[in-house]
Amino acid sequence: MSLVLNIAREDFLYALSSMQNVTGKPGTIAILSNILLRSQNDSLELTGTDLEVGIRQTIPAEILSQGSITLPSKKLFEIVRESNSEHIYLEEIENKWVKIKADSSDYILAGIAADEFPSFPEHKEESLIRIDAGDIKDLIEKTIFSVALDTESNFALTGILIEKEIKEDKKYLRMVSSDGHRLSLMKKEVNGDISLFNLDKTTIIPRKGVQEIKKFCEHHENLFLGFEEKQVVIKGDHAILIIRLMNGDFPDFRNLLQIINREKFIEINRLVLLNAMRHMNLFTEDRFNVVKCYIENNEITLSSQNMDLGSAKEVHPVKYAGDPIKLGFNGKYFIDTLQVMTCENVKLFIEGKDRPCLVHSENEPDFISIIMPMEI
Numbered sequence: 001m002s003l004v005l006n007i008a009r010e011d012f013l014y015a016l017s018s019m020q021n022v023t024g025k026p027g028t029i030a031i032l033s034n035i036l037l038r039s040q041n042d043s044l045e046l047t048g049t050d051l052e053v054g055i056r057q058t059i060p061a062e063i064l065s066q067g068s069i070t071l072p073s074k075k076l077f078e079i080v081r082e083s084n085s086e087h088i089y090l091e092e093i094e095n096k097w098v099k100i101k102a103d104s105s106d107y108i109l110a111g112i113a114a115d116e117f118p119s120f121p122e123h124k125e126e127s128l129i130r131i132d133a134g135d136i137k138d139l140i141e142k143t144i145f146s147v148a149l150d151t152e153s154n155f156a157l158t159g160i161l162i163e164k165e166i167k168e169d170k171k172y173l174r175m176v177s178s179d180g181h182r183l184s185l186m187k188k189e190v191n192g193d194i195s196l197f198n199l200d201k202t203t204i205i206p207r208k209g210v211q212e213i214k215k216f217c218e219h220h221e222n223l224f225l226g227f228e229e230k231q232v233v234i235k236g237d238h239a240i241l242i243i244r245l246m247n248g249d250f251p252d253f254r255n256l257l258q259i260i261n262r263e264k265f266i267e268i269n270r271l272v273l274l275n276a277m278r279h280m281n282l283f284t285e286d287r288f289n290v291v292k293c294y295i296e297n298n299e300i301t302l303s304s305q306n307m308d309l310g311s312a313k314e315v316h317p318v319k320y321a322g323d324p325i326k327l328g329f330n331g332k333y334f335i336d337t338l339q340v341m342t343c344e345n346v347k348l349f350i351e352g353k354d355r356p357c358l359v360h361s362e363n364e365p366d367f368i369s370i371i372m373p374m375e376i
Contacts, residue, residue: 001065001066001067002065002067002091002092002093003037003039003065003066003067003068003069003090003091003092003098004063004064004065004067004090004091004092005039005044005061005062005063005064005065005089005090005091006061006062006064006087006088006089006090007044007059007060007061007062007087007088007090008059008060008061008086008087008088009080009083009085009086009087009088009102011059011060011061012044012059012080012088013077013080013081014059015046015057015059016035016046016073016076016077016080016081017077017081018055018057018215018219018239019035019046019048019055019057019073019077020073020074020077021208021211021212021215022048022049022050022053022054022055022212023035023048023049023050023073023074024073024074025050027050029051030112031070031112031116031117031118032049032050032051032118033072033073033074034070034071034072034073034111034112034117035047035048035070035071035072035073035076036048036068036069036070036114036117037068037069037070037071037090037114038068038114039061039063039065039066039067039068040058040063041063042060042061042062042063043058043059043060043061043063044058044059044060044061044063045057045058046058046059047117047120048073049118049120051118051244052206052208052209052243052244053208053209053212053241053242053243053244054120054121054241054242054243055212055239055240055241055242056120056239056240056241057238057239058238058239059238067092068114069092069096069098069111069112069113069114070111070112070113070114070116070117071098071109071111072109072110075109076100076109079100079102079107079109080102083102083103083105084102084103085102085103085105087102088100088101088102089101089102092111093108096110096111096112096113097109097110097111098110098111120242121231121242121244123226123228123231123233123240123242124226124228127196127197127198127226127227127228127233128224128225128226128233128235129192129193129194129196129197129224129225129226130191130192130222130223130224131190131191131192131222131223131224131225132190132191132221132222133216133217133218133220133221133222133223134217134221135173135188135190136173136213136217136223136225137214137217137218138186138188139173139174139175139186139188140160140175140210140213140214140217141214141340142175142184142186142340142367143160143175143176143177143184143185143186144160144177144207144210144211144214145177145184145336145337145340146177146178146179146182146183146184146333146336146369147159147160147177147178147179147207147210148178148179148180149179150207154180154251155246155248156204156246156248156249156250156251157177157178157179157180157250157251158206158207158246159177159204159205159206159207159209159210159246159248160175160176160177160204160205160207160210161175161176161177161201161203161204161250161253162174162175162176162199162203162204162205162227163175163176163199163201163203164194164195164197164199165187166194166195170189171189171190171191171192171193171194171195172187172188172189172190173187173188173190173194174186174187174188176250176253178251178253181330181333181371181372182330182333182337182369182370182371182372183253183256183368183369183370184337184367184368184369184370185253185257185367185368185369186366186367186368187366187367188366196226197225197226197227198227198228198229199227201249201250202247202248202249202250203227203245204245204246204248204250205232205243205245205246206243206244206245206246209232209243209244212241212243213232213234213241213243216234216236216239216241219236220236220237223235223236224236230244230245231243231244231245232245256356256370257358257368257370259356260349260351260355260356260358260370261349261351261355262349262358264321264322264349264350264351265320265347265348265349265350266295266300266318266319266320266347266348266350267318267319267320267345267346267347267348268300268316268317268318268319268345268346268348269316269344269345270338270341270343270344270345270346270361272316273316273334273338273346274334274335274338274339276302276314276316277291277302277331277334277335277338278335279312279314280302280303280304280312280314280331281304281331281332281335282304282312283304283305283306283309283310283311283312284304284305284306284331285306285307288330288374289330289331289332289333290304290328290329290330290331290374290376291303291304291328291329291330291331291334292304292326292327292328292376293326293327293328293329294324294325294326295318295320295322295324295325295326295327295350296324296325297324298317298318298319298320299315299316299317299318300315300316300318300320301313301314301315302314302315302316304331325350325352326353326376327350327352327353327357327373327376328353328373328374328375328376329357329371329373329374330371330374333371334359334371337359337369337371338359340367341361341364341367342363342364343361343362343363343364344363345361346359346360346361347359347360347361347362353373353375353376354373355373356370356371356372356373357370357371357372357373358370359371
């Protein structure tokens, strides 16, 4: 049978837009740039995948004739987005062409047979647990900024490590990311039986998958989450997201935490430091963003210089008991860390130019950021 339907533009646009990051980039397999449309009794099921991330949305529709077909994701999205019609009419005609009518506009779009589309991954429904979407979103926001770029030689650093921790009657999920120059760690107490999650020290979610999970969380208050041997499953009321996990060994971050001396530290107002780093970043060299920090007599002097543009300097009060110390840091790393925190004051645990700096607050005990200094 040939697919024929009427569908509300807003519902269609929402479903299509949620898939553009997965299907929007051209690849070696042409059909992966398409979305699979499959009719149900009174709804339309849309599926997109790049073989790493798969997403399926179900939206209400008036089905006039049952059927299935795949259509180019980007072009279909553009047609619906630019339409002013409240409803979209879609009809499959001969040779897998599809007629789309939106108000006074008529389009003919080339499709590909549905049976050529990759199968959607199976999952175990019994392994899913109900969890607060805000908790998962918070874990991601506190760690995603320090994930390594795809050019990083250590492939495992291009994703986020996720772990579970069960202590007596409390259950935690932990996310850890690093690009080799900094590390972010966030732990969150959650409800639900996370002992069902198949998590180990090599459970790493790729960056793209993490970004899709974050988007998913923004549209749900609660969701169902499950970790299987090779994939993570996120399920909402009318949508499901399945992400293939990465293979690799994440560096042992616990040893790094243990070697940091927590006796010597600087205490400073978070917003003061954040704004100062932003000001310094205006005059850093683009590649390294070097900000010089000189700490002495309860003051920190921050300075930066760009050989072509000029320089910047600020002095701020801090709490510090120790010998004068001069360090260099990538200012952008501090900006990324400080802007996801909400506390009033932060402590910077420092030892010297060759030792990592730990950023922490007693008011946010479950978040830790480690930043390596730079040569100046």
